[in-house]
Amino acid sequence: MANNQKKMVDDITSMDVDFAKWYTDVCKKAELIEYTSIKGCMVIRPYGYAIWENIQRILDGMFKATGHENVCMPMFIPESLLQKEADHVEGFAPECAWVTYGGNEKLEERLCVRPTSETLFCEHFKNIVHSHRDLPKLYNQWVSVVRWEKTTRPFLRSREFLWQEGHTLHATPEEAIEETEKMLGIYTKFCQEDLAMPVIQGQKTESDKFAGAERTYCIEALMHDGKALQAGTSHYFGDGFAKAFDIQFADKNNQLQYPHQTSWGVTTRLIGAIIMTHGDDNGLVLPPAVAPIQAIVIPVAQHKDGVLDAANELCDRLNKVCRAKIDDSNNTPGWKFAEYEMKGVPVRIELGPRDIEAGQCVVVTRHNREKTIVPLDKIEEVILEKLEEVRKGIYEKALENRERRTYIAHNMDEIIADLEKNGDGFVKAMWCGDEACEDKVKEVTGVGSRCIPLEQEHIDDKCVCCGKPAKCMVYWGKAY
Amino acid sequence: MANNQKKMVDDITSMDVDFAKWYTDVCKKAELIEYTSIKGCMVIRPYGYAIWENIQRILDGMFKATGHENVCMPMFIPESLLQKEADHVEGFAPECAWVTYGGNEKLEERLCVRPTSETLFCEHFKNIVHSHRDLPKLYNQWVSVVRWEKTTRPFLRSREFLWQEGHTLHATPEEAIEETEKMLGIYTKFCQEDLAMPVIQGQKTESDKFAGAERTYCIEALMHDGKALQAGTSHYFGDGFAKAFDIQFADKNNQLQYPHQTSWGVTTRLIGAIIMTHGDDNGLVLPPAVAPIQAIVIPVAQHKDGVLDAANELCDRLNKVCRAKIDDSNNTPGWKFAEYEMKGVPVRIELGPRDIEAGQCVVVTRHNREKTIVPLDKIEEVILEKLEEVRKGIYEKALENRERRTYIAHNMDEIIADLEKNGDGFVKAMWCGDEACEDKVKEVTGVGSRCIPLEQEHIDDKCVCCGKPAKCMVYWGKAY
Numbered sequence: 001m002a003n004n005q006k007k008m009v010d011d012i013t014s015m016d017v018d019f020a021k022w023y024t025d026v027c028k029k030a031e032l033i034e035y036t037s038i039k040g041c042m043v044i045r046p047y048g049y050a051i052w053e054n055i056q057r058i059l060d061g062m063f064k065a066t067g068h069e070n071v072c073m074p075m076f077i078p079e080s081l082l083q084k085e086a087d088h089v090e091g092f093a094p095e096c097a098w099v100t101y102g103g104n105e106k107l108e109e110r111l112c113v114r115p116t117s118e119t120l121f122c123e124h125f126k127n128i129v130h131s132h133r134d135l136p137k138l139y140n141q142w143v144s145v146v147r148w149e150k151t152t153r154p155f156l157r158s159r160e161f162l163w164q165e166g167h168t169l170h171a172t173p174e175e176a177i178e179e180t181e182k183m184l185g186i187y188t189k190f191c192q193e194d195l196a197m198p199v200i201q202g203q204k205t206e207s208d209k210f211a212g213a214e215r216t217y218c219i220e221a222l223m224h225d226g227k228a229l230q231a232g233t234s235h236y237f238g239d240g241f242a243k244a245f246d247i248q249f250a251d252k253n254n255q256l257q258y259p260h261q262t263s264w265g266v267t268t269r270l271i272g273a274i275i276m277t278h279g280d281d282n283g284l285v286l287p288p289a290v291a292p293i294q295a296i297v298i299p300v301a302q303h304k305d306g307v308l309d310a311a312n313e314l315c316d317r318l319n320k321v322c323r324a325k326i327d328d329s330n331n332t333p334g335w336k337f338a339e340y341e342m343k344g345v346p347v348r349i350e351l352g353p354r355d356i357e358a359g360q361c362v363v364v365t366r367h368n369r370e371k372t373i374v375p376l377d378k379i380e381e382v383i384l385e386k387l388e389e390v391r392k393g394i395y396e397k398a399l400e401n402r403e404r405r406t407y408i409a410h411n412m413d414e415i416i417a418d419l420e421k422n423g424d425g426f427v428k429a430m431w432c433g434d435e436a437c438e439d440k441v442k443e444v445t446g447v448g449s450r451c452i453p454l455e456q457e458h459i460d461d462k463c464v465c466c467g468k469p470a471k472c473m474v475y476w477g478k479a480y
Numbered sequence: 481m482a483n484n485q486k487k488m489v490d491d492i493t494s495m496d497v498d499f500a501k502w503y504t505d506v507c508k509k510a511e512l513i514e515y516t517s518i519k520g521c522m523v524i525r526p527y528g529y530a531i532w533e534n535i536q537r538i539l540d541g542m543f544k545a546t547g548h549e550n551v552c553m554p555m556f557i558p559e560s561l562l563q564k565e566a567d568h569v570e571g572f573a574p575e576c577a578w579v580t581y582g583g584n585e586k587l588e589e590r591l592c593v594r595p596t597s598e599t600l601f602c603e604h605f606k607n608i609v610h611s612h613r614d615l616p617k618l619y620n621q622w623v624s625v626v627r628w629e630k631t632t633r634p635f636l637r638s639r640e641f642l643w644q645e646g647h648t649l650h651a652t653p654e655e656a657i658e659e660t661e662k663m664l665g666i667y668t669k670f671c672q673e674d675l676a677m678p679v680i681q682g683q684k685t686e687s688d689k690f691a692g693a694e695r696t697y698c699i700e701a702l703m704h705d706g707k708a709l710q711a712g713t714s715h716y717f718g719d720g721f722a723k724a725f726d727i728q729f730a731d732k733n734n735q736l737q738y739p740h741q742t743s744w745g746v747t748t749r750l751i752g753a754i755i756m757t758h759g760d761d762n763g764l765v766l767p768p769a770v771a772p773i774q775a776i777v778i779p780v781a782q783h784k785d786g787v788l789d790a791a792n793e794l795c796d797r798l799n800k801v802c803r804a805k806i807d808d809s810n811n812t813p814g815w816k817f818a819e820y821e822m823k824g825v826p827v828r829i830e831l832g833p834r835d836i837e838a839g840q841c842v843v844v845t846r847h848n849r850e851k852t853i854v855p856l857d858k859i860e861e862v863i864l865e866k867l868e869e870v871r872k873g874i875y876e877k878a879l880e881n882r883e884r885r886t887y888i889a890h891n892m893d894e895i896i897a898d899l900e901k902n903g904d905g906f907v908k909a910m911w912c913g914d915e916a917c918e919d920k921v922k923e924v925t926g927v928g929s930r931c932i933p934l935e936q937e938h939i940d941d942k943c944v945c946c947g948k949p950a951k952c953m954v955y956w957g958k959a960y
Contacts, residue, residue: 034607036600037561038591041554043604046619049550070529074521074640075555075593075624076577081517097556098581099593102628102639103574111518113555113579113593120516124523127514139526144555144623148582159582160554 012342014281019225026275027154030284030343040152040159044268047343050292051271052162056142058194058289059164059266062186068138068166073120075143076111081119085244088118091211095147097159113146118212118237118263121167122245125259129169131250135259136179137169155272156229156480163267169259171251173238176260177215180236183264184217187232194289195270196395197221197277198402199231200426200475202451207435210263214238220450220475222402223276226424228450228477231273234264272480278367278394284344285367285394288322288387295383296340297326300333300352310356314349314379321380322387341366346390347383367394402426410460415445415476426450426477430470432463441465447476492822494761499705506755507634510764510823520632520639524748527823530772531751532642536622538674538769539644539746542666548618548646553600555623556591561599565724568598571691575627577639593626598692598717598743601647602725605739609649611730615739616659617649635752636709636960643747649739651731653718656740657695660716663744664697667712674769675750676875677701677757678882679711680906680955682931687915690743694718700930700955702882703756706904708930708957711753714744752960758847758874764824765847765874768802768867775863776820777806780813780832790836794829794859801860802867821846826870827863847874882906890940895925895956906930906957910950912943921945927956 012025027033032048044052060070076099083089096112114120125137142164152158166183170176184201191197199219209216213235221231239258242248248256278285288294295318299311311326318324327336333350340348350362363372363382367390374382405425407418415427427447431437441464442448452472463470492505507513512528524532540550556579563569576592594600605617622644632638646663650656664681671677679699689696693715701711719738722728728736758765768774775798779791791806798804807816813830820828830842843852843862847870854862885905887898895907907927911917921944922928932952943950 034604036554037558037603038554038556041556043554043600044552046549046551049552052552053550069526070533071526072524072529072532072624072642074516074518074523075626076518076521076640078517094583096583097579097591099577100580101578101590103576110581111577120523123517124514144552146555160556162552 012281012283015224015279022279022281023272023276024154026279026283026342032271032284033154038159040149042154042158044162047292048271051274051286051290052268054290054292055270056164059186059190060142062190063140063164063166066138066182066186068140068168071139071141072143073114073117073124073141075114077114077117077119078109078111080109081123082112084119084122085212085241088212088241092116092147095149097146097148114143115145115147116263116265117141117143117145117165118167118241119245121263122241122247122261125169126245126247129247129249129259132171132252135169135171135249136175138166138179139168140164140166153272155268155275161268163265166262166264168262169242169247170261171249171257171259173260176238176262177236180215180217180234180262180264183262184219184232184234187219187234187264187266191219191221191231191270192395194287195274195277196287196391196398197231197273198395198399200451200453201455202453202475204233204451205435205438205449205474207438208449210235212237212240214240218451220477221273221277222405222426222477223273223480224279224401225276226405226478227480228426228475229269229273229276229480230450231270232264232266235262237261237263276480277398279344280367282338283342286344286346287394288346288391291344291346292323293325293340293343293345294322294387295324295347295349296336296345297324297349297351298333298336298340299326299328300350300355302328304353306356307351307353311351314351314361314376317380318349318383322383347386349379349383365390365393367397408459409464411464412441412444415441415447415464419445419447424478426475428457428459428473428475429464430460430462431472431474432466432468433471434463434466434468437463437465441476445476447478450475450477450479492761492763495704495759502759502761503752503756504634506759506763506822512751512755512764513634518639520629522634522638524642527772528751531754531766531770532748534770534772535750536644539666539670540622542670543620543644543646546618546662546666548620548648551619551621552623553594553597553604553621555594557594557597557599558589558591560589561603562592564599564602565692565721568692568721572596572627575629577626577628594623595625595627596743596745597621597623597625597645598647598721599725601743602721602727605649606725606727609727609729609739612651612732615649615651615729616655618646618659619648620644620646633752635748635755641747641749643745646742646744648742649722649727650741651729651737651739653740656718656742657716660695660697660714660742660744663742664699664712664714667699667714667744667746671699671701671711671750672875674767675754675757676767676871676878677711677753678875678879680931680933681935682933682955684713684931685915685918685929685954687918688929690715692717692720694720698931700957701753701757702885702906702957703753703960704759704881705756706885706958707960708906708955709749709753709756709960710930711750712744712746715742717741717743756960757878759824760847762818763822766824766826767874768826768871771824771826772803773805773820773823773825774802774867775804775827775829776816776825777804777829777831778813778816778820779806779808780830780835782808784833786836787831787833791831794831794841794856797860798829798863802863827866829859845870845873847877888939889944891944892921892924895921895927895944899925899927904958906955908937908939908953909944909956910940910942911952911954912946912948913951914943914946914948917943917945921956925956927958930955930957930959
């Protein structure tokens with residue numbers, strides 16, 4: 001596996017040498033993004049955007065199957081509208097981009113570019129919800145939002161990012177909480193099954209809640225380097241926004257009531273999570289469900305009679321069962337191998353004159369470079385088996401990484417020792433529920449609370465920090 | 481067809497009484513949009529957004545089938561970047577929304593919210609195009625853009641609107657022109673076949689070109705009231721932008737060349753065009769291809785034994801061949817009839833106890849309220865025939881309206897007389913090519929040049945205005 005392949009691979013930093021540099025190398029070399037002259041804003045290139053389109057398509061199907069409808073709100077929020085809910089404006093105003101001029105005229109009231117759209121949905125809900133018959137409202141939108149971050153990184157933290165934001169309104173708190181949990185379940189299923197990425201379901205602590213929420217649920221994933229990444233959130237608002245925006249409905253007894261609200265979202269961050277969960281020193285490794293190309297056909301000795309015809313025919317057959325592509329460019333096979341490894345294509349199929357003669361092809365799975373000789377007449381079923389093998393293989397590998405990097409600690413010294421000895425990871429430790437202890441753990445050990453997992457374990461009776469009676473077990477970690 | 485239906489229909493203004501009021505009534509009553517507190521920005525509600533999703537899905541398939549890839553550019557353009565191409569900035573700067581603050585900090589350079597993205601694509605092309613092997617680049621994006629319009633109307637002219645913008649780069653002018661024309665062809669096919677809306681293909685006059693373009697092609701449709709609507713545009717830029725942005729590529733002889741560029745777009749305006757082309761006094765009439773619900777099943781006497789079961793079963797069967805829905809709410813059938821007529825659902829299916837006994841149902845087409853008794857076991861094939869019947873029926877009706885409202889004029893007096901006698905419409909008349917004449921026709925008769933149609937007719941030897949030798953035939957009209 002030739003010099004060409006070597007050359008291309010040499011171009012990216014090894015993940016063990018400099019994980020951050022490896023990450024941006026992969027983003028660029030796999031042609032996911034390109035930088036722009038607007039600080040913190042990027043171009044999502046066709047290959048990167050096609051991953052997002054697959055994420056959208058699958059999630060959108062799950063949202064619609066659970067009764068949600070897509071809408072589109074304006075991208076601007078008048079300052080006075082943003083200010084209606086006190087916690088919310090406090091959380092978001094400092095990172096808003098403000099429009100102050102329309103053409104040559106100064107605006108009477110400045111408008112922020114939406115950092116999130118609760119306030120817009122509330123204004124709309126007030127207009128269209130009057131009776132219990134108007135509930136529930138189960139809305140979602142696929143848009144971009146802007147948050148004026150100081151430090152930015154492709155996909156992980158950018159000033160503009162793509163996301164979906166679900167916003168729902170319900171007659172009772174029970175229904176709204178059920179919705180919040182249902183959507184957390186959908187995110188979990190999507191991440192674990194489609195992205196092959198194990199996640200922990202949990203609840204954020206008080207200090208880490210979304211601005212304006214009563215409860216914030218989240219899913220947390222552990223990246224290859226042992227840092228945690230929040231992969232999705234689901235918020236229960238109670239009737240706080242409804243009261244702030246004066247949204248009321250007449251119940252069955254014709255009594256006015258405040259409805260209860262939720263919102264939930266995932267972003268293009270998921271692409272960052274895919275890169276850092278599954279990638280390796282040869283580049284990207286894509287979960288088959290969202291891979292723009294699931295199988296790449298590479299003709300070997302393609303100048304020889306009949307090779308290209310046979311390869312094209314094979315590709316046509318594959319396209320009936322998966323997303324297949326042929327590369328018949330003039331690059332060498334070795335070059336192509338490296339290119340599609342960099343791009344994380346789950347399965348590569350090599351077909352040369354001798355294969356054709358023998359009625360077979362060579363199938364190579366990206367994540368473990370395992371080769372299988374496959375009879376050509378079996379390729380449709382084998383390709384589906386192989387894609388499933390990749391999905392399971394990369395899930396197992398990610399799970400193994402998380403388990404190896406999950407530590408149990410009974411006191412602060414153990415936290416420090418674990419991290420020092422085994423590197424970054426999740427620390428499972430008990431907490432008394434006091435914010436002062438939360439802060440102190442972070443200050444002393446470097447890891448912050450990631451979530452209070454829904455699945456609790458009893459590790460100790462006492463808080464890892466103060467030694468007082470513990471309320472719950474918390475996952476602690478360093479976060480992206 | 482009861483009082484309930486009457487009541488709902490009475491709520492909208494008749495199109496012959498006040499077409500503009502009828503239009504906004506339909507937008508609201510069919511639940512396509514809702515106004516917001518941000519002037520000129522609207523909420524696109526689920527039913528309206530579902531129409532846009534269908535438009536997107538069909539067009540996106542056509543774009544991908546012709547080799548185009550989706551990308552996503554930032555929504556902001558630094559002022560200095562917008563200024564690089566002189567004509568372009570002159571055209572767009574006066575209607576830009578400007579971001580001047582990020583959080584509490586004043587920006588060093590203000591950013592406009594993209595009114596269109598040529599400048600961003602150029603910056604990106606400069607980064608990624610170096611060799612003839614990098615060409616062509618065939619890109620598209622689905623985003624929203626902002627233009628600070630003074631007078632706004634839902635879908636037709638709003639400060640923020642949704643669109644797709646294709647941007648392509650080619651080695652030669654011929655290839656770029658071919659692309660410009662190919663995309664005009666795709667828009668034409670989509671409008672005529674999927675939206676059932678006849679269009680005229682043409683070229684804009686010099687004064688009406690897109691800012692920075694060498695040529696602007698367009699498709700023009702005639703609305704029910706005789707006013708013209710530009711439904712899509714496709715621009716050829718030559719190498720003007722490439723020179724302004726210093727984009728060069730090495731050709732096969734390793735000589736540096738400037739590439740040639742195009743852009744093309746359609747917007748949520750198309751929804752306005754659908755409303756004003758096909759709608760009537762009972763509300764919206766949707767072309768089946770983009771209708772969120774293609775067939776609505778309405779149970780009659782649904783409290784009677786077996787009716788709801790049979791209606792649900794019918795709906796399930798229909799859903800295998802089209803987008804069908806059942807309304808089993810407690811509203812009266814008459815109320816439901818009016819509701820789905822308002823929403824423009826192409827086909828309604830009524831099923832009551834006597835129908836079930838007779839093994840039949842009643843199928844009613846929206847555009848002409850024609851009733852057909854259909855044996856239940858034939859419903860799958862009949863529904864597809866009926867949807868095609870609606871498509872053809874509304875196309876013919878729109879074409880008939882356009883033909884009735886297309887006038888031929890040899891001089892200014894004839895233009896004035898035609899419009900006065902027969903109402904607004906297209907005027908076909910010759911033109912010398914002089915901008916002064918173009919302006920004078922508008923000033924004197926009220927109709928401006930809509931396009932120089934690709935399909936020319938010889939009406940006269942002389943310009944309709946000055947009497948000098950004519951260069952071409954022009955479609956004139958009042959425009960939305």
